[in-house]
Amino acid sequence: MPPYGQNVAMTRPVLRTTPLAMKQFFLTMLGVFAGMFLFLVVVPFIFIVIAIGAASSEEPTPRNTVLELDLREGVTDQAPNNPFAVFGGSGLSTLQIVDTLAQAEDDDRVKVLLIRLPEAGITPAAADEIRQAIRRFRASGKVVLAHSQGFQPVGATVSSYMIGASASELWMQNTAGFQLAGFSAESIFLGRAFDKYGVNAEFEQRYEYKNAVNEFTQSDFTPAHREAMSAWMTSIYTSALANAAQDRKTTPAALRAAIEAGPHSSAQALQRRLIDKIGQVEEAEAEAKRRAGRNAEIMEFSDYASSQGERGGSGRNAIAIVGGEGAIMTGTGGGADPFGGGSSIMSDDLAEALYDAIEDDSVKAIVFRVSSPGGSPEASEQILAAVRAAKAAGKPVVVSMGDYAASGGYWISSEANWIVAQPSTLTGSIGVYGGKFVLADALGRFGVDMRNLSIGGDYADAFSPAQDFSPAQRAAFAAQIDRTYEEFIARVATGRRLPPARVREIARGRVWTGAQARQIGLVDQLGGLEEAIGKARELARIPAGDSVRFKRYPEARSPFEALSEAFGVSGEAARVLVGIGGVMNDPAAEATVRRIQTERARASGASVLADQPY
Template sequence: MKQFFITVAGVFAGLMLFFVVIPFVLIMIVAASVGSKPVTPSNTVLELDLRAGLTDQTPSNPFASFGGSGLSTIQIVDTLAQAQEDDAVKVLLLRLPEGGMTPAAADEIRQAVQRFKTFNKRVIAHSQGLNPVGAVISTYMVGGAASELWMQGTARFEATGLSSETLFLGRAFERFGVDPEFEQRYEFKNAVNQYTQSDYTAAHREAATAWMLSVHDSAVGNIARDRRIQPAVLKTTLEAGPYSAQQALSLKLIDKIGEVEQAEAEAKRLAGDNAEIVSFSDYASTKGERNGSGSGAIAIVGGEGAILTGAGDTGFGSGAAIASDATAEALYDAIEDDGVKAIVFRVSSPGGSPTASEQILAAVRAAKAAGKPVVVSMGDYAASGGYWISSEADWIVAQPSTITGSIGVFGGKFVLSDALGRFGVDMREISVGGEFANAYSPVEPFTPEQRATFAASMDQTYEEFVTRVARGRKLPVERVREIARGRVWTGAQARGLGLVDQLGGLNEAVNKAKALAEIPADTSVRFKRYPAPQNPFEALSDIFGVSSEAARALVMVGGVMSDPQAQSVMRQVQAERMRGQGATVLADQPLR
């Protein structure tokens, strides 16, 4: 009986948390967001903290990245573009992560920092260490673009190269009786290898080494230019590390040693009298999205994450995904908007479903048929399905370190009956219908006939992919087969192969879209984002299944209840009520 009541109490507590506490917290967050916006001080140091990680794009649902940093590469680029023309913003203070950054994101942020500096503004970057985790060379590249790069005195400078690890499960699967049955097209489509191999195949090692060298060389070249060091000298110096902060300073790899508080004090001194530090998120909230004033518009259609069929998940914390229904609809909405003259399709995806990819590509074709040029701006990744949906655009722009290509396909299943049987678990299956009905069952391996049918479907998908690339890039099919075979390329490599037209970021993509739409380069244009960002009321409506009007009412109640004057009135009402009951209440006691 005691355990029963404990269980009931636990269930009740969970229900209270889900239906009362979480909604209340969300309501208070939204109430705060719709309040008055802060005023930017006349001498502002804008602080951009990159340590919490980034997404490529800001999700249309404000609660989708609940618990994350809330910053995206595109938001940073957009906000810095506004800050560079804001006379109140004098200095940018960058807080660098200790580990690596996604190389393409680092490329785009570095370019934005360089544009910011051209407006006679200073940038101070501070590092608490550059540790060899991920692409730390990319982190150093962002710091190297600053006017001054500071490092904490006890920190280590370990940006000596680039490394990547792959976990191979082939021997473990063999030991425990797991049978991975996969088809891949072709030898460079190496996602399958982690299940079937115990080491890199020759093709896998060749492709991985090539893209890593490309990323590393690109970063070293950018750092050398920004810090005015000969590339060969810088490369030799970096690879001879690691170093202490004092050694890095003597080698001119950094500019100053100091605590972050000292860097903040220097930034405020440079900004002028009574300078204040303003967080990047707070400043961005005062600006909103960058927009022009012209009559024509450029549509910015966003797509980030794995490519899936369906309409997508709008709940908080749901993460990023490219849902085929939602993304295709966004493209069609841009097509139907008479004010939109061209479309910039921002793609950051490692791939996904071929059918979902084809649905989105059909919408890209429809835009071109409607006379609206489509320019793809590739983010961190645009590989496999990410390249499929990009392949027939009018123009493709990628960062030098964007991971793209992977023109290939793989699929299969795991046969688990033997593995489970070793633990006394028996799996059996019953099927009716045709020979292929149980083809994907984990109980038995493919029959020869099933394997042949499945392999034929892989061949068909691969040929469809190759055909779309050949048509979109105006390349002979045989040439595409030669450079495809599932191989991953960086943006810099892909440009040399004809898979990418131009190196750059969203700014370059917008400029090309204007040119293709025959809009003069010096003409201001409006930006229209698709899918349109949800306001907090619409997001609450989706999360809790209420109308947006009801959500607005809840938020307004939350806003009123958080207002000091309203709280004072409520305290007085409560005090009068309790006096009538013979109780004593302190006048300034907060409501519980």
């Protein structure tokens, strides 16, 4: 009997269709219709939304304008270069706020800034930079009103209050509570839970202050963990109180006593001169419009920012502003979600941006904005090599640290010509950790058996979650961790011109604030992007009277480029869309999934520099 499906008729062809072929046919047809729907409906809709947004952003600014800056949705450090990030909830960035306020200072139409304060905390370094921009705005002779619907005892609320204190007047809603009384932060320790459920966390850390490991292995703060965390929290709290006291025209001691006597009602806060007025936000808006002048109108900050665009500057000399935010990983692209607001530093992309700035003859210096808790040592070294190349090309590199530049974030900053950080930037964390979770016992309690097979040398299955490290594997892995730590020490010693012994003394994985880091030689200057630009001009020997242009890298991607990345590289995009119905049978789609999984694995791999303190 002939095999099933084989045509044996010699005179008339017979087509026999298997169930699998029928299934594939319907999946293909479904994919075709899905692809047509995406191309003919979804993609045009996205472009229409972008066009409408662009058109609305071009509305003229009223003659008497009140800019309303709402900080309640949080801010990122840098604006994403993905045009679809807005669909993922991406709002304003610290750098966009600073840049826009700098333009508003010189805009005669903008008379007043109204700030809506968050009830909880804001990242301390972002608060530092926004406060500095507000003070420059006020110095131009313009009014700033801030309105709060309460200060909750959550996280770094003192940083939110510091922003409010920098305003000409700080308003508070009548029913709101002034519950700020200090600075608190929590850590979750999983050591007892892991012991109870049979999870074995096998990690190496260099050294005792590399505290990310402790949350997997301990049930409480170790002495070193408590010491370091208390130190940077105290530094942030003290700095915020000092800034707020300066702006409120009182002493830090008096302000601290008033705050820590709380919680307070709005009336009590007014009585203690912690705020200036009590009123609803509508009343604050009316007062802002009154101060702005006749027929004043309120304009959303994001609309004004869109209408102004980024500061371009003028002149034949340019300063490049190269930005990177998020965990540092090898590769390119920046993630799998095309509409997400999250970000990461992909080493290929950021290194390429630095090399683009190097090759641009008009660029005389580079301001490298870094906001990262760390990541892969290999990715960090690739980016640092580009920093070295810029210096070798005669283009000074000035690092401007954002919310944090710790671990790998400090690695990529360490050999810059100059480092500028905010007093509350979290930096340092010169150390490394790595390891694995052994899950065999935990799964066995639920009747799940995990077994391992490997071929090759003894180290081939070192990171199998089915078994503990063997003594030889543990020794080999510890040696690798030691090598990475020594490489980190060498780069800091070279870049900061410090003896390696001194670097080891101040390293050991410890997190420092920018203010602390300046005292021990890890940072050169306190300030933000504006101070970094000023130093870049100086190092590039651009005369003080000369105008400069700003060039930003990496350049923002076009909507087509973003879609191409989301659905496959350029020419493959259409094929992947058409085959979306049978995505699990599509090799290109499977390759994309594998790439995403690989990047996630790298982010939590065997050798990690990242240590996000809070």
